[in-house]
Amino acid sequence: MTQENKFISKTYFETFMLDMDTKHPVQVLGEAFLAEQTNEVYDLSFIRYAQGEVYFHNKDYESAIYKWENVHNELEPWAKKNIADAYYELGMLVEAEDIYSNIDTDNTTLRIEIALQLFTLYIQRGKLENAYKNIKRAIAINPDYPHVTQTARTFYEDQEDMRNALELAVGEALRTQSEAWYDYLLGYIEAGYATEFEPEYFQEALLALLDINQQKFESLASALWRNYEGHSQYLQWVKTANSIFTSLSRDSEASWIKVEDLHQRTYLSLIHGKYLIKEIQGIVPDLLGSWLKVSNRSKSLFASAAVMSWNEVFPTALPAHVLADAENRIFHYEHDSIQVSYTVELFKTLIDWAKDNHLEVAHQKKWLFSQLSNLNRKHLVVTGTAQNGKTSFINSLIGEKLLGDENAPVFVSSDGDTAEMNEISLKETTVLGDVGEHKKGSIIDLKWPSPFLEDEQYSLISTPEFEGPEVENNATMKYIPLSDGLLYILDAQTPFTEEELKVLVKIKEHAPEIPVHFVLNKMDTAFHEAEATQIVEEAKHRINEFFPDARVFPYSSLRSASKQHQSLASFMEANFKLRSKAVEERRTSKLLQLIRSTLTELLDSRIAMEDNLNGTVSFHEDILNRLNGFINHMHDTESEKIQSITENYRSVTVEMKHEALKAIPKLLQECSSYVKENSDFKTLHIELNDRMNETIRTYMHSDLLPRLRQELQLWLESSNRELKDSQEYLEGMSDTFNALYKEEKMHLVCDFKVMEDWRRDINRILSRVEVEKQNILNRSNTTQFLLKGAGRLFGSLQQSNQLLFTQYKKYIENERFTDIAEAVVEKFFLEFDLFEKALKADINLFYEAPFAELHKTVEETEQTIHFANKKLEQMKASPERYYDPLKLFEVRLLQYEFMVKACEDNAYIPTH
Template identity: 85%
Template sequence: MTQENKFISKTYFETFMLDVETKHPVQVLGEAFLAEQNNEVSDLSFIRYAQGEVYFHSKDYESAIYKWENVHNELEPWAKKNIADAYYDLGMLVEAEDIYAKINTDNKTLKIEVALQLFTLYIQREKLENAYKNIKKAIAIDPDYPHVTQTARTFYEEQEDSQHAVELAVNEAMRTGSEAWYDCLKNYIEVGYTREFTPDYFQEVLLKLLEINQRKFEEITAALWNSYENHPMYLEWVKTANHLFMALDRDSEASWTKVEELHQHTYLSLIEGEYLIKELQGIVPDLLGNWLKVSNRSKSLFASAAVMSWNEVFPTALPAHVLADAENRIFHYEHDSIQLSYTVELFKTLINWAKDNHLEVAHQKKWLFSHLSNLNRKNLVVTGTVQNGKTSFINSIIGEKLLGDETVPVFVSSNGDIAEMNEISTTGTSALGDISEHKAGSIIDLKWPSQFLEDEEYSLISTPEFSVDAIENNETMKYIPLSDGLLYILDAQTPFTEDELKVLVKIKERAPEVPVHFVINKMDTAFHEAEAAQIVEEAKHRINEFFPDARVFPYSSLRSASKQHQGLATFMEANFKLRAKAVEERRATKLLQLIRSTLTELLDSRIAMEDNLTNTVEFNEDILSRLSGFINHLHDAESEKIRSITENYRAVTIEMKREAAKTIPRLLRECSSYVKEDSNFKTLHLELNERMNETIRTYMHSDLLPRLRQELQLWLDTSNRELIDSQEFLQEMSGTFNNLYKEEKMHLNCDFKVMEDWRRDINRILSRVEVEKENILNRPSTTQYLLKGAGRLFGSLQQSNQLLFTQYKKYIENERFTDVAQSVVDKFFLEFDLFEKALKADINMFYEAPFTELNKTVEDTEHAIHNANKKLEQMKASPERYYDPLKLFEARLLQYEFMVKACEENEMLPTH
């Protein structure tokens, strides 16, 4: 053991025990101490240092400290460290810290030991910042010092300090090249510690690993690659990966299976529509070059096609040597064929992208793609010119007269005992009760039990017959390129006419790769077998002049189908069957054509979307203007109704009030007739008061009230007519707006419960109205006071009766009684007046629902204008957010087309 190790373990005292094994260290050191004291020049520090160690191990810390405090030679720094250790063991951490901090030494080992002791002490005192400083200090002094980096790693992990843990692993891996530290780094990557680091932080350590261990390099690179996926720094990682693999030797024969898969996955994820082209231009070319570099030459179809397609869409983006390598691989090496799953995945990606961008791939496209994705079913277009027997041929195949003169394509297949007809429109699938009920522009999916179709796994696509005047516009032209073959139906009486030749030439121009064969129908029209054979031979001869590979099959829809099906099956099997590998390649071609047409439609949809948004803004602004004008007009109409209905009501009550105010005084004056010369003038005022009130009641109930009832009924009828006129006007305007909207959007229904309430309220008022008794002749007026007083005083004197009679009559006949009349009118018409005051609120309620709906429509319209303008601004501000993904989809589509082409050409090449 070295001397420094003895200092660390506090076993320096053993140097005094080399030749003494029987004595206790205390005795030995005591004897040495005495012997040293006797020397002329003595240095007791060494012995005291050793004595302190013995005391320390005996846990006599005070004695140990005393001994070490008296060490004054070169061991003094170690003695101070030991003193601090003793205080630490005594639990006196503050004192220990103070001593550790004051130790000044050039000894590297002592520096590290002090730093490690302080590190432990600070953890115990929860002074983590100081703990960090001291463990870093220890590593900086000597990272190879035993256990120092492991101690740091354990500490960082316990603190869940991912940053320092990763930095330590990277630094140590770089410094030592140790596989253990690279494994540690890999573990940190897998648990997510590295995700907060910029990817380029790992570039240097990975390049060093590439020189040391390729397998480990691939593992750690793959781990980092996976950790950055779906991370904001994903593109930065791909840039870093590009730099890493650009350092590879291009001619290396090393196997990079994981990395190759990651390149493929990354390329596909980058062109799914999430990123703009400007974000990818500096990344994808290098990615493709590296992908090609790490690909096995005999399995690089995918990478090579990706390189060529990217160059097709973005010329000059890739170096010439990368292009040359890709072309060499794709066309000069045998490789696996394209998988149908690639095209399916591309179509799904396209659909999802369209949905995220508020577009919709037509349901027909989705259905057709799904139908064509079934490799077990062969799709044959069956068509011909008018009256050639195409319909009767298919009906004979399925054994039912189901098809007629449909103007839409019908897909006929068999699926066990299922018998159903569905209409495939642009928006969805719906059941059909009868095939003739189909709508224009749809597709009909007809599943019908047919042994022939079931056994041979055919789907017959019945398309509208051709007219020589409209060949290009025939629906058939859309479906032939998507089919596995064309079965053209000829008429035995006029087989292969000039018109049919014109049709077939156009078909071959549109779909040269689709095999065409012929069925001569209506062979039952031949009188005998010789004539039938002649018809077939002549037709074959003429057909083969133009279509040398075409074959002909004679058929009769009127004869027993079962006897002909075996021959037809053999004929179709011989002429339409492909090798299994070729089937997938050909079908992939069909699906790619469907995807290309979908891309074109989505591109057109972008233009249509902008036009639609512009039209939406213009339409809604026009609607908003109309709505505003209509609302203003309706407010005016409401005000006019309030004025008209209220004034009409008021006219009735005013007239009745005026008449009552005029009639009541007259009736009261006429009550003078009840004054007689022999009246009892003591109580006459009371009797007259009763008579007068009865006269008023009789007038009000028998005369005024019936006429008031009649006038108010007339007012109700007139008001009802006015409100009905308003409702009819609103219905007319609703119709106008609904015509503009092209839907039943607006229903402006007024609240006619108002009329019910009015009728009920008026009837209630009329039925319970009362004429309250008035104090007419018993009021505190001077004249009445004198008359009543005179009556009481002189009423019993006969000679005074004439005078009182004359005065009473004179008073009653000359009194105006206007105040009495006004009181009667006010009380009688009180509820009628209150009813009038509620008319405005009631009419407002009548119009409330239309106003609410109109205001909501205005709000919706303004919202629609705002949203449309916002979308337009976004589309115009960054059109690349729409066009860039479509361009990237175009690159992926081209890639798969290159793969199909390569597969077809490589079938003719010798094996390398």
């Protein structure tokens, strides 16, 4: 044990114990202390230092401190450290901290020990920031100091400070080249802590590990790769990975199974449509080059085809040596066939992308893709020239006369006991009651129990027969390239005519890879077997002149089908080779054709979408102008109706008021006839007042009110006609706008309850109107006062009656009674006037619902214009967000087409 180790473990005192095993250290050191004092020049610091250690070990910390405080030689820094240790043991952490912090020494070991002690003390005091500083100080002084880095690692993990833990692991892995530290680093990365760092941070450590242990390098690189997947720094990681793998030798025979898989996954994720081309075009070429390096030569078809397809779309992006390597691998090595799952995944990606971009891949195309991706089902197009018996042939195979002269393709298959007919349109699948009910452009999916189709897993595609020279527009031409073969039906009486030859030549030009064979139908027309044999041989001879590989099967739809089915199945199996490996490759090729046509449609859809958006904006701006004009016109109409209806009503009440104001005074004047010479003038004013009120009441109820009722009824009818005219106008405008919208968008209905309310209110007013009694002759004007006074004073004198009679009569006949008439009219027409004031609000209510619907339509139209313009702005501002994904889908499609081509061309090339 070195001297410093003794200082650390506080066992320096053992140096005084040589050959003194029988004595206690206290005794030995005491004797040494006395002996040292006898020297002329003595130094007791060493002994005191050792005594302090003994006291410390025996937990006499105060004595230990006393001894160490009196150490004044080169051991003084260690003594101070020990004093701090003693205070720490006594629980006096503040004092210990002060002493530790004030020790000044150049001794590396002591400095580390102090830092470690402070580290422990600060953890105990909860001063973690200081703990961090001291553990990092210890590592900075000497990272090789025993256990210091492991202590730091444990501390960081306990604090769940994985950033510092990971930084420590990277630093120590690089410094020590220790695989153990790389194992720690791998654990942190696998736990997901790497994404806190820039990917370049790990580059140096990875390159160093590559020289140490390739297997661990691959595990670490793979863990980092997975860590950054889906992260914002993913592209930066791929750049870093590219830089790392660029350093690999192209001739390396090392196995990189994990990394090869990650390159493939990364490549597919980059061209998935999420990224713009400008984001990845500087990354993918290097990725492809690295991918080829880590790919097994005999299993590198996927990577090689990816290189070729990228170069096809982005020429000059890849170095010549990478292209040469890819071509060499494609065309000089045997490969496994391309998996159908690749095409299925690509098609699904296309569908999802289209949906995210507010587009729709036709339902019919999705249905076709699902049919073709089922490798257990073989699809054969069955067609022929008109009258050759194609329909009867298929009906005989399913055992029912289900097909007729349909002008739509019918997919006939068997699925157990299922019996159903569905129409596959561009948008949906719907159930059909009869095969002939389909719409134009649809596909008919007919499932029917058929042992022949069930056993052989055939799907027969019945297409419209050929009539005349028109071939290109026949639906057959669309479905032949998607099928596994063509079964052409011939008539045994006129086999293989010139017309049929022309049709078949066109078919072969359109789909040269599709095998064509023939069914010679209506063989029941032959009189005997020799004639039948001759018909078949002659047909074969003529057909083979033009189609040497074609075969002919004689068939009769009228004879027992079951006896012919086995032979027909054997014929189809032998000649179409539907169970060979090549069928799967051809099927993949057909699926890729569907995907290519889908890509083309999506490209066209971008143009159509922009045109549609422009059309939407133009259409709705026109609609908006019309709507605003219509609303303005409606406001004018509403104002006109308010004015017209109100004025008509007012004209009735004004005329009635005018008549009453004119009639009442006259009637009151005529009441002078009730004044007689023999009247009792004492009470005449009371009696006459009553008679006058009765006269007014009689007039108002018996004369004025009936005429008012009649006039108001006429007003109601007139108003109703006006409002009905408005409703008819609104209905006409609704029809106009709905015709523009091409849907029942608008239905403007006014509230005719207003008319019901008016009738009810007017009837209620008319029924309860009353004429209040007026004080006509009991008022306080001078004339009346004198008449009433004279009547009371002179009414009993006979000679005065003549005078009073004359004065009363003269007064009544000459009085104007205007104020009485006005008072009667005002009170009588009070409710009618209030009714008039409510007319404007009522007419507003009548038009409220149409206005609300119009304003709602305006708001919707403005929103439609806004969203369409916003979408147009986005499309014009960044067209690459639409076109880039489609271009990348094109790259992937080309890749799979290269793979199919490679498998076809290299079918017989031995593996190098």
